[in-house]
Amino acid sequence: MRVAILAHEKFPDRAKTALGVLRYGDYDVVGVLDRESAGKRVNDFVSDVQDAPIYEGMADLETNDVDALLIGIAPIGGGFDESWRDDVRTALEDGCDVISGLHYFLAEDEEFARLAAENDCELWDVRKPPADLTVGDGVADEVDAEVILTVGTDCSVGKMTVSMELARDAREAGYDAAVIPTGQTGIMIEGWGNPIDRVVSDFTAGAVEEMILEKGDEHDYLFVEGQGSIVHPAYSAVTCGILHGSMADKLVLCHDAGREAIHGYESFSLPDLPTYVDLYENLAAPVGGSEVVAGALNTSDLEDDAAAREAIDEYASALDVPATDVVRFDSETVLDELL
Amino acid sequence: MRVAILAHEKFPDRAKTALGVLRYGDYDVVGVLDRESAGKRVNDFVSDVQDAPIYEGMADLETNDVDALLIGIAPIGGGFDESWRDDVRTALEDGCDVISGLHYFLAEDEEFARLAAENDCELWDVRKPPADLTVGDGVADEVDAEVILTVGTDCSVGKMTVSMELARDAREAGYDAAVIPTGQTGIMIEGWGNPIDRVVSDFTAGAVEEMILEKGDEHDYLFVEGQGSIVHPAYSAVTCGILHGSMADKLVLCHDAGREAIHGYESFSLPDLPTYVDLYENLAAPVGGSEVVAGALNTSDLEDDAAAREAIDEYASALDVPATDVVRFDSETVLDELL
Numbered sequence: 001m002r003v004a005i006l007a008h009e010k011f012p013d014r015a016k017t018a019l020g021v022l023r024y025g026d027y028d029v030v031g032v033l034d035r036e037s038a039g040k041r042v043n044d045f046v047s048d049v050q051d052a053p054i055y056e057g058m059a060d061l062e063t064n065d066v067d068a069l070l071i072g073i074a075p076i077g078g079g080f081d082e083s084w085r086d087d088v089r090t091a092l093e094d095g096c097d098v099i100s101g102l103h104y105f106l107a108e109d110e111e112f113a114r115l116a117a118e119n120d121c122e123l124w125d126v127r128k129p130p131a132d133l134t135v136g137d138g139v140a141d142e143v144d145a146e147v148i149l150t151v152g153t154d155c156s157v158g159k160m161t162v163s164m165e166l167a168r169d170a171r172e173a174g175y176d177a178a179v180i181p182t183g184q185t186g187i188m189i190e191g192w193g194n195p196i197d198r199v200v201s202d203f204t205a206g207a208v209e210e211m212i213l214e215k216g217d218e219h220d221y222l223f224v225e226g227q228g229s230i231v232h233p234a235y236s237a238v239t240c241g242i243l244h245g246s247m248a249d250k251l252v253l254c255h256d257a258g259r260e261a262i263h264g265y266e267s268f269s270l271p272d273l274p275t276y277v278d279l280y281e282n283l284a285a286p287v288g289g290s291e292v293v294a295g296a297l298n299t300s301d302l303e304d305d306a307a308a309r310e311a312i313d314e315y316a317s318a319l320d321v322p323a324t325d326v327v328r329f330d331s332e333t334v335l336d337e338l339l
Numbered sequence: 340m341r342v343a344i345l346a347h348e349k350f351p352d353r354a355k356t357a358l359g360v361l362r363y364g365d366y367d368v369v370g371v372l373d374r375e376s377a378g379k380r381v382n383d384f385v386s387d388v389q390d391a392p393i394y395e396g397m398a399d400l401e402t403n404d405v406d407a408l409l410i411g412i413a414p415i416g417g418g419f420d421e422s423w424r425d426d427v428r429t430a431l432e433d434g435c436d437v438i439s440g441l442h443y444f445l446a447e448d449e450e451f452a453r454l455a456a457e458n459d460c461e462l463w464d465v466r467k468p469p470a471d472l473t474v475g476d477g478v479a480d481e482v483d484a485e486v487i488l489t490v491g492t493d494c495s496v497g498k499m500t501v502s503m504e505l506a507r508d509a510r511e512a513g514y515d516a517a518v519i520p521t522g523q524t525g526i527m528i529e530g531w532g533n534p535i536d537r538v539v540s541d542f543t544a545g546a547v548e549e550m551i552l553e554k555g556d557e558h559d560y561l562f563v564e565g566q567g568s569i570v571h572p573a574y575s576a577v578t579c580g581i582l583h584g585s586m587a588d589k590l591v592l593c594h595d596a597g598r599e600a601i602h603g604y605e606s607f608s609l610p611d612l613p614t615y616v617d618l619y620e621n622l623a624a625p626v627g628g629s630e631v632v633a634g635a636l637n638t639s640d641l642e643d644d645a646a647a648r649e650a651i652d653e654y655a656s657a658l659d660v661p662a663t664d665v666v667r668f669d670s671e672t673v674l675d676e677l678l
Contacts, residue, residue, distance in 0.1 A: 138572030233477030237580030
C-alpha cells in the first residue's frame with residue numbers, strides 16, 4: 001500500500017506516528033507532507049528509516065501513485081487542525097483513502113463523509129473501537145503462542161517501539177512472531193487492532209483477549225503493545241486491563257533513563273524499579289501469572305554509548321534480569337529470555 | 340419523587356436494582372410492577388424495606404400519582420425486554436419520566452423518544468456516560484473530605500450495599516457523609532453519578548475524580564462505591580481506575596462468606612485474604628496511598644447468627660482489622676475505624 005503521511009510543522013521530532021509508520025510499517029511511503037520542510041527528504045532528518053520526499057501539500061503529489069493519506073501527527077487533545085482540510089479534501093477527491101488516529105473522527109465530518117462516499121474512498125478512524133467488543137472470558141492463555149507484553153514505568157517510555165523492535169528481531173532470527181497493536185500508531189503500523197484506550201472500560205481486558213484469540217494460534221510468539229503504567233494516576237486502568245486481558249506469559253519492563261516522575265503528573269514520583277516488578281507480577285499472579293524476564297531502557301537522552309551501556313547495566317541489575325536499549329544496541333540478550 | 344418500579348417476574352430475588360432503590364433510595368415508591376406477584380405487597384416478600392403494592396402493569400396504577408417509572412431489573416446482556424414496552428409506553432403517554440440502567444438506551448428507541456418528546460417527559464439512561472468526561476489529573480486527594488472506598492474480593496459481594504449502609508449509619512451517628520455512586524443501581528439510588536463501567540477506558544480514573552471534586556468540599560466523608568475486583572479477569576481495569584481515581588484514604592474490603600472462585604469465572608480461585616490487602620495497598624501506594632482499615636463480610640448464605648459471627652471473626656482475623664456484616668449486624672466497630 002502506497003501512502004502519503006501528513007506531518008505538517010512537526011516532522012520529525014513531534015511526529016511520533018509518522019516516524020513509527022516510516023520505521024516499522026509495511027507501507028510504501030511516497031511522500032511526507034510538512035509545509036515547513038518541503039523540498040527536503042526524510043533521510044535529511046532521520047537516517048535509519050525508509051526515505052521519501054517531503055512536500056508542501058497533497059496537491060504536489062502525483063495522487064495516482066497514492067492509495068491513502070495517513071495523518072501522522074496529533075495536536076494536544078486529538079482534534080482536527082483545519083489547516084489540514086485542503087490536503088484531506090484533495091486526497092478524497094483524487095480517490096485516496098484516509099487513515100486517521102485522531103479523537104476527532106473523520107467519518108463524522110460532514111464534508112469528508114460526503115467526499116468519501118462520492119469518490120468511493122474509505123475513511124479509517126483507527127481510534128474508533130469496533131462495535132462488537134465485549135467483556136473478557138479469561139481465556140487468553142489458551143492460545144498456542146507464547147504471549148509477551150511490554151509494561152512500563154510510565155507513559156511514553158517506548159513500549160510500542162520495544163514491541164515492534166523485538167518482534168522484528170525475532171522474525172529476523174527465524175521465529176514466527178507478530179505484534180498485537182493496542183494504540184493508534186501500532187494499529188496504523190500493523191493495519192489492524194483495537195484502540196484499547198478508547199474502548200468501554202468494562203471491555204478493556206476483553207478487547208485485548210479478542211485480538212490474542214484471533215492471532216494466537218497463527219504464530220509462535222505474540223508481542224503485545226502495552227499502554228500506560230500500573231502506577232499512572234490517569235491511565236492505570238488501561239494498563240491493568242491489558243495485563244489481565246493478555247494473560248501474558250512474560251513481561252518486558254520498559255523505562256526511560258533518567259525519568260523520575262510521571263510525565264505530565266510531576267507530583268507523582270516513580271517508585272523504585274523492584275517495586276514495579278513486584279506490582280506487575282503480584283497483580284498478574286491471580287489471573288494467569290506473568291514474570292518480568294527482561295528490561296528495555298530508552299537511553300535516547302544519553303549522548304554517548306558508554307553512558308548508555310552503564311545506565312543499562314544499572315537497570316538490569318536493579319531488575320535482576322537482562323536488559324538493553326533495543327533501538328541503540330542489539331536485542332540479543334533480551335530475546336534469549338523471551339524465545 | 341414518586342416512582343413505580345418495574346420488576347416483572349423477578350421480584351424480589353432477581354431484582355437487585357429494585358431492592359436497592361426500595362432499601363436506600365430517597366423515592367416514594369407507589370408501586371412495583373411484577374405480573375407474577377400482582378395483588379401482593381413488597382413486605383410480603385421483604386420486611387425491612389418500604390412497603391408498596393405490587394401491580395400487574397403500569398395501566399393499573401393511578402398515574403397522576405407517579406412521577407417516574409424506574410426499570411428495576413436487567414436481563415442478561417442488558418437488553419430491553421419487549422414485554423415491558425406497554426408499561427413504558429403507558430408511563431410516557433401519562434406524562435411520567437422513565438429511568439433505566441439498561442445497556443439498551445431508551446432515548447435511542449424511536450417510539451420512546453417520540454412519546455417522551457410529545458409528552459414532555461425525560462428518558463434518563465443512567466448507564467450513558469456524560470459526554471464531557473476526560474482523563475484524570477491525580478488530584479482527588481485535594482478535597483477536604485475523607486474518602487473511603489469499598490473494594491472487593493470479587494464482583495457481587497456487596498460493595499454497593501456496604502457503601503450505602505456505612506454512609507447511612509454515619510449520617511445517623513451525626514456525621515456529614517455522602518455516597519459517590521459508580522454503578523447503575525447506586526446512580527438510581529442517589530439520583531446522580533457516572534457509570535464507571537461504561538466510560539471510555541482512558542477516562543476511568545478521571546470519571547471518578549470528577550465526582551469526588553464535585554462533592555468533596557461539601558461533605559466530611561465520601562463513601563465511594565467500588566466495582567469489580569483487582570483480580571477479576573474481565574473487570575479489574577475498572578477496579579484499578581476507581582482505586583487510583585478516588586485516591587481513597589481508607590479501604591473497606593468486602594467479601595462474600597464461602598466464595599472461593601471468581602463468580603462466573605470459576606477456573607480462577609480467589610487468592611487468600613492477606614494477598615488482597617497487599618495487592619490493594621501496594622497498588623494504591625504510588626498514587627496517594629490507601630490502607631485496608633476494615634472488612635465487610637456478606638454472610639447472607641449462612642443461616643444462623645452464631646455461624647455468621649464466627650465467619651466474621653475469622654475474616655477479621657485474616658485481615659487483621661475489625662469486620663462486620665453491615666446488613667445482618669451493626670456497623671459500629673467498622674465505623675470506628677473510618678470516622
